[in-house]
Amino acid sequence: MSTQPSLSVQQNLTIRLLRVLRYNKARIERAIALLPPERRPLFHAIPFLLHVNHPELPGYIEPEAELFFGLNNFSFRDEIKTALTQCFANQQALFDDPKGIWPRQRAIDALVLMGSIGTIAQSEKSDFDYWVCVDGNKLSADSLRCMQAKLTAVEEWAMRCHDIEVHFFLSDIEKVRKNDFGVAEGESAGSAQAVFLKSEFYTTNIVVAGKAPFWWLTPDTTTEQQYYALLNALEEGGSPDPTWFMDLGHLDKLDIKELFGAAIWQLGKAIDSPFKSVLKMAKLEVFLENLEHDQPLCNLLKKRVHHGDEAPGNVANIDPYALMFDQLVTHYQAANEPDIVLLLQQCLYIKCNCQLSKPVSDADMTFKRRIIAGLVKQWGWSRSQIQHLDNSANWTLTELVQLSRKIHRFLIHCYRRMSARLQLEEQAVSREDIGVLGRRLDTFYSKKPHKLDFLRIGFDDKVTCPVITVKQHRRKNGTVIWAAYNGDLLGQSGKEESKARIYHAESPVQLMLWCVCNRVADLETTMLLDYDTEPVTDVDLHALIKHFSAQFPPVRVNAISREALLSPMKIMKCMVVVNFTSSRLKPTVDEVFIVYTTSWGETYIVPGIAALDKLWIELLDAYPLPPLSVFIPEGSQRKRIYQAFSEQAEQSFELLNYW
Structure with missing residues (x-):
């Protein structure tokens, strides 16, 4: 019996293929239109660099294998030649007649983009995340190694020469079909959320060159048996031709076993990209709530x-x-969650960065602006709401923090609601990945005695304050607090002071450390010290900021290595601040703050001379001994204070220069 599909089935497949191709073409056009003009040639140049291997072009690898480059179904078109000429003006001869460098064989079945590119979420900072799809059965270990080296070289060239992040994920088609994604982005996406990752890929992919996923041709309600019946019924030379496609596997439902891993994965991602993670975490919760009847x-x-x-x-x-x-x-x-709806709307609007209240030219009237404008009309937003969000560059730090707290509060509550419905022992995520992801979240979110809190904010580029006013306040019970305010607030109080407050602490040492570690203050920040703060001076504050910036720069929690998070915690660096607010005339050790950072990315500040004993015990089995230093403010007794401190510490601490 013939397995050839009926004429009507073939026609349906052909119609679907044409619509998929039209959709893919539109996504490519959108992606290019939203790129800054100087980056548009890269869209065509990058595939070409994977297709050829020439010593005068980026990504060249000395051949150690027969097959490690070349894109399936890739052709040299006019727009590619134009783009290459713009990127490599000195290599015009290569592009006038590329036959000499054209590969005879092709190692890469498909080059596919995934993520925000070509959607309303694309921005000037969007990464280019490519899946480089290959048939692992046809390539030797040497070929795969050479291919990975080539991909890495092109990534480095894109960052070095064009300041754009390009990531290539070398993907074995057979492994992807089985939902085996191995280790990606530092943790195992395969164990944490394999089916979710495939669903994300199918939702956002753009085929840049090569074969398309056959998944695109099957109806949305297709079962796995029907999927393979359709695929196996295609005949070479027919229409559609099976050689046009790759089989990355069927997907008709998501796996509840992955939800826990996916949720903590998104919490981890939220540390760096909260606006994106709000939407993705909400998507996980919506999936869980509609598990029985909703499609992916x-x-x-x-x-x-x-x-x-x-x-x-x-x-x-x-x-x-x-x-x-x-x-x-x-x-x-x-x-009936209007606050969550508003938060999601605000996050989408800020992430898309359309700035509807700003003047627009014909060139700015992109599909993205039309879609966002349509959404805003549906939401019933007022002009003042739109203008306020468009003016986020001029928001006070307090306003930035308020929105960011709402975001992280939603993420945590969403995670807790989901966790309450899931049994951990039923989840697919591996123990090791739970350890890494859990440790990362503990570093960022948990509160511990003497641990410095992270400022949970989604506006990294808007956090640092050019001017900070530091004031000392005396409470009614006689205790003192020190507070930092955004801007010049010398002599001001009341509402203006309250609106501008950034943070407060019991000591200026704690205050400056928090500001430095959370990127609120840096070496360029002007520090204004209010009255009645003797013996502390503004020069003292600048000196402290200088040393804190060198010793304890801001920590990127997602940049902490997997190995460090899986290993026992150890102290990486320690600095002691002595007598910062004490009289500068006394030669004794009166005030001590021990500051140290750990291999898990946590920073602690412990007050009191007694803490030196605990530190001594912590360092007993430390090998090698972490860098130890001590900062003492300028004064006539500075050397005597250092001698007295050294005797008590019984460790070798380097005395830091005052300035």
Whole structure:
């Protein structure tokens, strides 16, 4: 019996293919339109660099294997030649006649983009995340090693010469089909959220060159058996031709066993990208709440594309992020959660960065602006709401922190609600990954005695204050607190002071450490010291900031190595501040603050001379001994204080220069 599909089935497959191709083309056009003009040539140049291997072009690797470059179905078109000429003006001869460098064989089945590129979420800072899909059975270990070296070289060239982050994920088609993604982005995405990762890929992918996933041609309600029946029925030379596609596997439902891992993964991601993670965490909760009857988002998207959004010409109007957002808002509106709906709307608007209140030219009237403007009208936002969000560059630090706290509060509450419904022993995430992800979250979120809190904020580039006023306040019970204020508030009090307050602590040492470690103050910050703060001077504060910046720079929790998080905690660096607010005329050790940072990325500040004994015990088995230093303010008794401190410490501490 012939397995060839019926004429009607073939016609349906062909119609779906045409609509998928139209949609893919629209996504490519969107991606290029949203790129800054100087980066647009890269969209065409990067695939070309993977296709060829020439010593005068970036990504060249001395051949150690027969096959490690070349893109399937890649052709040299006019727009590619133009882009290459712009990127490599000195290599024009290569592009006038590329036959000499054209590969005879092709090692890469497909080059596929995933993520925010080509959607309303694309920004000037969006990374280019490519899946480089290969048939691992056809490539030797040497070929794969050479290919990885080539990919790394192109990544480095893109960052070095064009300041753009490009990430290539070498993906074995057979392993992806089995949901085996190995280790990605520092932790095992395979153990934490393999099916979720595949769903994300199917939702956002753009085929830049090579074969398309066959998944795109199957109906959204297809079972796995039907999926393979359709794939196996295709015949070479027919239409569609099976050689046009790669089989990355069927996906008809997500796996509840991955939810716990996916949730803590998103919490980890939120440390650096809270606006994106709010939407993704909400998506996980919506999936859990609608587990019995909802399809994965990728299948809803595919259904829209297949149906042409009810008309073939409207395929180009479908946007993965907008579709996801509609799904989230519908859920939380039905749950009567207006505060969550507003938070999601604000996060999407800020992430998309359309700035609707600003003047616009014809060139700025992109699909992204049209979609966001349509959404804002649906939400019923006022002009003042839009202008306020568009003016976030001029928000006070207090305003930035308020929104960021709402974000992290939602993330934590969402995680807790999901955890309450999930049994940990039923989850797929490995113990090792739980250890790494859990330790990372503990570093960032947990409160411990003497541990410095992280400022949970999603506006890293807007945190540092050019001018900070430091004041000392006496409470009614006689105790003292020190507070930092954004801007010049010398002599001011009341409402203005309250609005500008950044942080307060019991000592200026604690205050300056918090400001430095949270990027609020740096060496460029002007420190204004209010009256009645003797013996502390503004020069003392600047000296402290200088040494804290050198010894305890801001920690990127997601940059802490997997190895460090899985190993026992150890002290990495220690600095003691002595007599900062004491009389500078006394030669004794009156005041001590011990500051140290650990291999888990935590920073502690412990007051009191007694803490020296605990530190001594901590350092007993430390090998090698971490750098130890002591800071003593300028004064006539500085050397005598250092001698007295050294006798008590019984460790060799380097005396830091005052300035």
